[in-house]
Amino acid sequence: MRFIHTSDWHLGRTLHNQSLLDEQAAMLQTLLKLIEEHQVDALLIAGDIFDRSVPPAAAVTLLDEFLEQVTLKLGVAVIAIGGNHDGQERIAFGARQMAGAGLYIQGPVAADIKPIRIDGKSGSAFFYPIPYAEPALVRHLLELDIHTHEEALSALIERALAHDNQGLPRVALSHCFIDGGSESDSERPLSIGGADKVSPSLFYPFDYAALGHLHGPQFKGQQHVRYSGSPLKYSFSETKHNKSVTLVELRAGEDPQITLLPITPRHDVRVIEGYLDALLEEGKTSSGREDYLMVRLLDTHAILEPMAKLRAVYPNVLHLERTGLLQERSITGPGRERMQKSELLMFEDFFNQVQGSPMTEAQRSLMSELIASLHRGESK
């Protein structure tokens, strides 16, 4: 049994108000090629398929067209569970009718975890889809005294393990936060405090646990209890991640073979730092000039419309930090004299940029007087 495990697609997400739908479409094309190339029997999506409960209609269409390719054109089964971002009732619509076409979507958690048997070219296995669920919901559903995510998941897993797997490998799908997992800025906490954390050992009885929620690829406790991570970078805290999907091969009596298949984005998400002129010069020959960028400018003087200047070279600058100005301010402090000098300097920069030539001595002295008189006026 060979499958690809992925999660946290967040279709429809924006990054600093920039739609990422084209990036997501390109990522799905890459994934499609990997599915074909590696001849997998199934694709597992461990939650947060969409970014929110009501995604944009274009994101719905994007997923629909991708799933048509995978299930109907390639004949590869897809097993997906709802994450904490998904509208579980919405993604589950028609799921029972889709199952016949090899598309298994588990929306709201059910009292019984329904095993899905996939008989692939490379072997058979049982898959146990456990969607994200609030502990209160599981308490109500199972009529048990459940208060934490650990208790909820433990009860659900117990039910999954009670199923007779006929000696076949067992794979769990779950969207949860395992204790000690490394977080990034783009995951929405499951609950306040530490009550959202679960122990990795819950998943040890499975042959593989395909997890979703954390955006960095990682395993917890044992190699086979694993987050695939998101296939795209969804915040500037993820710039150092190597994004991938996880290829898993299960063989009877052996540890699962795990390979991370890198996903190269059409445009990367990066942070660049430097002086404006140098960055603009660099950008002219940079292959990554269309990347999604956070720019940290080291210049310590005022700059007219720095964003517009940067975007003329780097069209996808999403965020700008004036690191240089911040540092200068924190060194010198905001004394009155310094403030006056600084205002004159700022105006000089402004004048220079608008006129294309520096101020004359007469102009400088006029401006200096004007600033001083404004300050006297303020203190009256």
Next chain:
Amino acid sequence: MRFIHTSDWHLGRTLHNQSLLDEQAAMLQTLLKLIEEHQVDALLIAGDIFDRSVPPAAAVTLLDEFLEQVTLKLGVAVIAIGGNHDGQERIAFGARQMAGAGLYIQGPVAADIKPIRIDGKSGSAFFYPIPYAEPALVRHLLELDIHTHEEALSALIERALAHDNQGLPRVALSHCFIDGGSESDSERPLSIGGADKVSPSLFYPFDYAALGHLHGPQFKGQQHVRYSGSPLKYSFSETKHNKSVTLVELRAGEDPQITLLPITPRHDVRVIEGYLDALLEEGKTSSGREDYLMVRLLDTHAILEPMAKLRAVYPNVLHLERTGLLQERSITGPGRERMQKSELLMFEDFFNQVQGSPMTEAQRSLMSELIASLHRGESK
């Protein structure tokens, strides 16, 4: 070929802020029984399945559970098209995977109308699902000079009729406004002016046209070009409608046999008119006291909290009109003397209701003086 034609379910709709989901669930139960009882081969839903593009999650679940019963338990095919209220991309998600289970949902209009062949116990037929579409969309899709609904629908129907139907009966599904159709308050106009109207003759070549949009059951031009109407009353302008679904039987070489199957709602939508005391008395023994009511009160005097009094007997009063007060005002006009008299009378009513006994002569004269002095104060 025997099928039931229905439309305009508007799942998730509210009537004067009252959720109708329980009514809609009861209606679907009734429909389920009719499907079983009449041994139909298919259920056609001619648009406006949901009330809006993003329906409440509970409405999605309600439809999902109903469709499971029809397609998977009863093995009856369902063919549904999007109406002007539906989010076409959203209802179409997974449609290609659902088709194998006999659930055919046509969301956004496609350049080619895809015929669906149903081979039922009582014969075979081709169904042509034509969802609601703006003329501009059809113009773009077909690259034709299209500006009106008539032109758009005509071009789409031409494509449907070009299909080789192998001598089998042809059934169109369409969500449109046929010229001369009788409207009610709860249909949202398709466009401003008359450009939304289409001619019934467009549909004459079909053996049956299953139409949606208008909420009253009716045929247009010829018997087989037909609106099923909504199965529930969705405004007080529909109180006189007899709601139903349409049972259709197609036999080779014969006109289709058409039978309206009445849908009796759990609670009716009605207008009642009368004097408060009489209505309250009547309500004690009325079997329809839980109906959704608009009440027209004929009383000409002020009444303290009439809505609360009515709801104590009729829990689902949704709207109240003080017909009596309006008439009295329009007869007498708003003269100063009359106004003063009326204010005293209103206070007498109020006093009577709060105290449970009429004012004494002394109280009445005190109040009369107070009102007069207030009016003098106003005119200073």
